[in-house]
Amino acid sequence: MAFVGSIHGGSLPSKPQTLIFNNQKPSIHHRQRRRPTPPIFISTSFSDVNPIHLRDLCTTCNHSFHRFPNILPDGRVEPVDVDKLRVALSHSSVVVSVFARPELVTSLPENSTTGGDWYRRMIPLTPISGELVGFGRAVSDNALTASIYDVMVIPPLQGRGIGRMILQRIIRLLTSKGIYDIAALCSDQEMSFFKACGFGDDVLGSTTMMYCRSGNDMVVNAGRKLLMVPPLRKL
Amino acid sequence: MQTSSSPSLCAVVPVDCVFNCSNQLPFPSSFNLGLSTGSRKLKVSRLQAGFWESIRSGLIKNNSTQVIEPSSSPQEDEEPLPEEFVLVEKTLPDGTIEQIIFSSGAEVDVYDLQALCDKVGWPRRPLSKLAAALRNSYMVATLHSIKKSAGEELTETDNEKKLIGMARATSDHAFHATIWDVLVDPSYQGQGLGKALIEKLIRALLQRDIGNISLFADSKVVEFYRNLGFEPDPEGIKGMFWYPRF
Numbered sequence: 249m250a251f252v253g254s255i256h257g258g259s260l261p262s263k264p265q266t267l268i269f270n271n272q273k274p275s276i277h278h279r280q281r282r283r284p285t286p287p288i289f290i291s292t293s294f295s296d297v298n299p300i301h302l303r304d305l306c307t308t309c310n311h312s313f314h315r316f317p318n319i320l321p322d323g324r325v326e327p328v329d330v331d332k333l334r335v336a337l338s339h340s341s342v343v344v345s346v347f348a349r350p351e352l353v354t355s356l357p358e359n360s361t362t363g364g365d366w367y368r369r370m371i372p373l374t375p376i377s378g379e380l381v382g383f384g385r386a387v388s389d390n391a392l393t394a395s396i397y398d399v400m401v402i403p404p405l406q407g408r409g410i411g412r413m414i415l416q417r418i419i420r421l422l423t424s425k426g427i428y429d430i431a432a433l434c435s436d437q438e439m440s441f442f443k444a445c446g447f448g449d450d451v452l453g454s455t456t457m458m459y460c461r462s463g464n465d466m467v468v469n470a471g472r473k474l475l476m477v478p479p480l481r482k483l
Numbered sequence: 484m485q486t487s488s489s490p491s492l493c494a495v496v497p498v499d500c501v502f503n504c505s506n507q508l509p510f511p512s513s514f515n516l517g518l519s520t521g522s523r524k525l526k527v528s529r530l531q532a533g534f535w536e537s538i539r540s541g542l543i544k545n546n547s548t549q550v551i552e553p554s555s556s557p558q559e560d561e562e563p564l565p566e567e568f569v570l571v572e573k574t575l576p577d578g579t580i581e582q583i584i585f586s587s588g589a590e591v592d593v594y595d596l597q598a599l600c601d602k603v604g605w606p607r608r609p610l611s612k613l614a615a616a617l618r619n620s621y622m623v624a625t626l627h628s629i630k631k632s633a634g635e636e637l638t639e640t641d642n643e644k645k646l647i648g649m650a651r652a653t654s655d656h657a658f659h660a661t662i663w664d665v666l667v668d669p670s671y672q673g674q675g676l677g678k679a680l681i682e683k684l685i686r687a688l689l690q691r692d693i694g695n696i697s698l699f700a701d702s703k704v705v706e707f708y709r710n711l712g713f714e715p716d717p718e719g720i721k722g723m724f725w726y727p728r729f
Contacts, residue, residue, distance in 0.1 A: 332658065333657070336656065385655075387654065387659060388619075389620050391612040391619065392608065393653065395653070395659065395661050419725060432725075433695075433697060435718075435720055436719045439723070443723070449721055449724075454700055456698075456716055456720065457700050457709075457715050458698075458713060459685060461711075461713075469692075478682035
């Protein structure tokens with residue numbers, strides 16, 4: 249009890265016990281109908297992102313950085329280049345990484361409260377002690393527009409609200425800078441996730457288009473596609 | 484904090500307290516051992532993170548992880564090289580020569596840009612935001628028209644330089660790029676200038692191996708982009724926008 253007294257910073261509303269549990273936002277009740285969110289550490293700092301761990305996370309989630317990925321014969325996507333990843337990360341405006349305890353990832357029985365575990369649970373969860381389980385980033389011009397890319401959570405921990413938290417954190421950071429024009433490119437599988445998080449399609453009736461022209465010479469490799477470089481021509 | 488009346492609860496951290504006082508928590512919140520508080524986010528205080536940071540840097544001699552910092556200074560070998568060249572030159576009926584200069588990486592006057600946006604009928608946006616957006620875009624391509632009377636030497640002060648077109652692209656310099664704000668002065672439309680702008684942008688992006696080039700087109704210009712090699716909703720990929728709830 250003594251340490252509880254020392255935790256609050258001083259101005260603590262003195263509400264009786266029961267009110268705190270009733271004072272929760274409705275969205276939390278809704279989330280409790282699914283599996284509860286595991287204890288995680290969310291970081292928005294660039295120094296907590298390790299490109300090599302991120303590359304491994306991408307491989308685990310089978311996520312490719314190319315829109316049209318090269319699918320290898322056994323169904324996996326080809327791993328992303330770490331140097332390119334570093335460049336991409338250094339030019340992203342917002343980066344969110346989610347860490348969880350390693351034992352949560354490896355041995356998933358939820359309520360493993362064996363006696364010997366207490367010392368492991370004493371170690372605070374930090375980006376160094378935890379394992380990277382989720383990620384998301386946004387690229388923007390820091391003034392008008394932003395695009396969200398690469399939101400991923402490892403499959404064992406999907407469906408528990410982590411992806412939603414990542415997205416909400418990204419949106420919060422962007423809106424605090426005054427950016428409200430936030431876009432996200434998503435495939436069919438991701439569409440329901442983004443819809444549930446408050447994204448809608450075709451605002452102002454605009455169509456999403458991507459450069460897909462392929463050619464035979466002067467091409468650039470982009471995953472599965474060979475994109476044609478437009479020739480120089482005089483008007 | 485009043486101690487709870489029920490003896491079974493040992494360490495209770497009220498939700499309000501965590502969210503209001505997270506900067507001053509001396510202990511990590513992961514101390515609520517095994518309570519099923521699935522709805523609470525656990526935040527380790529910044530003080531705690533700094534403490535572990537100092538231990539890590541002391542213990543790990545061979546730090547193989549490279550710290551990623553958002554780039555504040557432009558790196559010359561990664562940004563597109565600024566270029567400028569004459570796109571088209573023609574002689575008008577009254578003898579003046581008009582040159583249309585393409586340039587990328589040039590300074591754009593936001594007042595000129597806003598005047599151009601008004602001409603095409605776009606809603607006004609705050610000037611400071613426009614300026615910041617241009618500064619932070621990966622590439623800004625502009626078209627200026629320079630008119631000079633025939634028979635005179637070309638000097639910087641004499642001719643009339645007018646902004647007649649612009650396109651800009653934001654990118655993470657590695658994988659994705661999005662093209663925003665493509666506009667050409669209505670009196671100069673229909674000459675292939677917009678096409679040249681976009682093709683130049685695409686060239687610069689592809690030469691840097693940036694493979695995902697996307698844009699959000701109004702219904703009126705979908706055909707224009709289709710002719711340039713863009714496909715609407717390729718393979719089911721759609722763009723979704725965030726709708727503020729309040």
